[in-house]
Amino acid sequence: MRLNDCDPGLKFAIAAEPGGEGLKACFSCAACSARCPVGALVPEYDPRRLIRLALLGDREQVLASPLIWLCSACHGCAEVCPQDVRFSEVVTAIRNLACRAGYAPPSQKAIAKQLAAHGRLLEVTEFENNKRAELGLPPVSESPGDFQTILGLAPESGPAPGEGA
Amino acid sequence: MEALVFLGCTVPVRNLNYEVSARKVAEALGVKLVDLPELGCCGYPLKSGDQRAALVLAARALAQAAATGLPLVPLCSACAGTLTEAAHHLDHDPAARAEVQAELGPLGLTYQPGVKVRHLARFLLEEVGLEAIAQKVVRPLSEFTFAPHYGCHFLKPSRVMGGLDDPEDPRSLARLIEVSGAKSLDYARLKDCCGGGVLGADEDLAGRMAGGKLGELTAAGVTAMAVVCPFCNVMFEGQQKAIAKRLELEIKVPVVYLTQILGLALGFKPDELGFKLNRIKPKELLEAFK
Numbered sequence: 001m002r003l004n005d006c007d008p009g010l011k012f013a014i015a016a017e018p019g020g021e022g023l024k025a026c027f028s029c030a031a032c033s034a035r036c037p038v039g040a041l042v043p044e045y046d047p048r049r050l051i052r053l054a055l056l057g058d059r060e061q062v063l064a065s066p067l068i069w070l071c072s073a074c075h076g077c078a079e080v081c082p083q084d085v086r087f088s089e090v091v092t093a094i095r096n097l098a099c100r101a102g103y104a105p106p107s108q109k110a111i112a113k114q115l116a117a118h119g120r121l122l123e124v125t126e127f128e129n130n131k132r133a134e135l136g137l138p139p140v141s142e143s144p145g146d147f148q149t150i151l152g153l154a155p156e157s158g159p160a161p162g163e164g165a
Numbered sequence: 166m167e168a169l170v171f172l173g174c175t176v177p178v179r180n181l182n183y184e185v186s187a188r189k190v191a192e193a194l195g196v197k198l199v200d201l202p203e204l205g206c207c208g209y210p211l212k213s214g215d216q217r218a219a220l221v222l223a224a225r226a227l228a229q230a231a232a233t234g235l236p237l238v239p240l241c242s243a244c245a246g247t248l249t250e251a252a253h254h255l256d257h258d259p260a261a262r263a264e265v266q267a268e269l270g271p272l273g274l275t276y277q278p279g280v281k282v283r284h285l286a287r288f289l290l291e292e293v294g295l296e297a298i299a300q301k302v303v304r305p306l307s308e309f310t311f312a313p314h315y316g317c318h319f320l321k322p323s324r325v326m327g328g329l330d331d332p333e334d335p336r337s338l339a340r341l342i343e344v345s346g347a348k349s350l351d352y353a354r355l356k357d358c359c360g361g362g363v364l365g366a367d368e369d370l371a372g373r374m375a376g377g378k379l380g381e382l383t384a385a386g387v388t389a390m391a392v393v394c395p396f397c398n399v400m401f402e403g404q405q406k407a408i409a410k411r412l413e414l415e416i417k418v419p420v421v422y423l424t425q426i427l428g429l430a431l432g433f434k435p436d437e438l439g440f441k442l443n444r445i446k447p448k449e450l451l452e453a454f455k
Contacts, residue, residue: 072362075321095213108214119205121174141202146272
């Protein structure tokens with residue numbers, strides 16, 4: 001990493017995102033790293049290191065890194081942080097910036113499309129509602145129109161994409 | 166007592182055993198779960214891509230709940246966490262509230278502060294109470310041992326989810342298991358994350374995260390693991406075979422929902438609680454209820 005290539009504005013851009021403001025309070029104690037269940041299995045994943053890279057302004061290493069997508073959002077880091085950095089929120093802010101910079105993983109687009117079309121991650125059709133009725137369960141909405149308005153996306157016109165979780 | 170049930174994405178489509186058993190248990194305990202078919206996703210899946218849009222989706226649900234005047238009771242821990250955080254944020258930040266209202270207004274919705282969000286398990290503990298549940302137990306499950314899985318979003322971040330339990334030394338689910346007469350196992354990996362949050366990004370990593378807990382519980386030999394979140398269920402039940410194969414582990418742990426355990430203790434039959442839809446059958450338990 002060359003410091004001359006770094007972007008000192010990156011930390012301000014992250015801090016301006018909801019949940020990103022804690023970044024600047026980090027004093028590198030590594031309590032988050034010690035607690036992280038992902039870091040325990042993936043040595044190159046280290047919340048403290050990601051924060052340092054962000055503070056130094058290594059834009060590419062942060063926004064384009066596949067590592068930022070490995071946080072499982074367990075919030076263990078937020079429980080132990082003496083500085084109230086809330087790394088799990090900071091990494092969400094970083095992911096939002098990464099998406100806007102063109103580094104969104106394909107799954108993010110698919111999620112938005114699916115929600116716009118069905119109001120849920122999983123498609124609900126007459127088939128699902130019939131299955132529910134057989135078990136005595138009330139119907140759920142098959143396509144709440146306001147999701148499309150909120151997300152500004154037209155529903156899928158072709159066959160439904162692969163189902164998620 | 167009435168509550169507005171929040172089903173979210175996964176439960177009403179993939180986890181009908183959870184929904185059926187939750188409704189039975191609520192009813193038996195005097196909680197009327199009210200339905201609003203147009204409630205959809207809580208916004209959680211959108212957070213990584215666009216948390217402002219995610220917040221509007223959460224606010225949409227909270228506005229719909231406010232119009233009913235009822236507390237909002239999700240079955241999923243990710244929904245409970247997302248909606249609680251959103252309500253906390255919007256109730257304390259007038260600027261964020263105004264921003265969100267600008268999007269909700271044209272949809273005919275009004276955000277009103279003060280909606281109480283509580284996961285069903287938490288609602289049962291805090292509103293119904295252990296004593297009232299114990300009085301309704303007709304079939305104590307004293308010969309069985311369940312391993313509670315708290316997951317992450319049921320108790321964390323404690324900044325907004327606090328007041329129920331200590332995420333560093335949780336007891337709430339153990340108490341709900343014990344009220345059924347069963348034993349609750351305290352184990353080394355009790356607080357481990359299921360890995361569901363990274364399933365989309367790295368399947369192998371997610372599997373290794375869930376695999377540790379499944380390995381420990383296989384060795385411990387419990388009746389079943391007890392979960393309160395459909396995402397945790399995806400990892401521990403839905404992915405269990407794939408994890409065993411990929412990691413070459415000898416694992417087999419039945420997974421049940423807490424509400425299925427409570428339902429049996431309250432006198433319901435396994436068929437009334439959706440046990441047919443459990444993919445790794447808790448044989449020991451089902452044998453006893455033949």
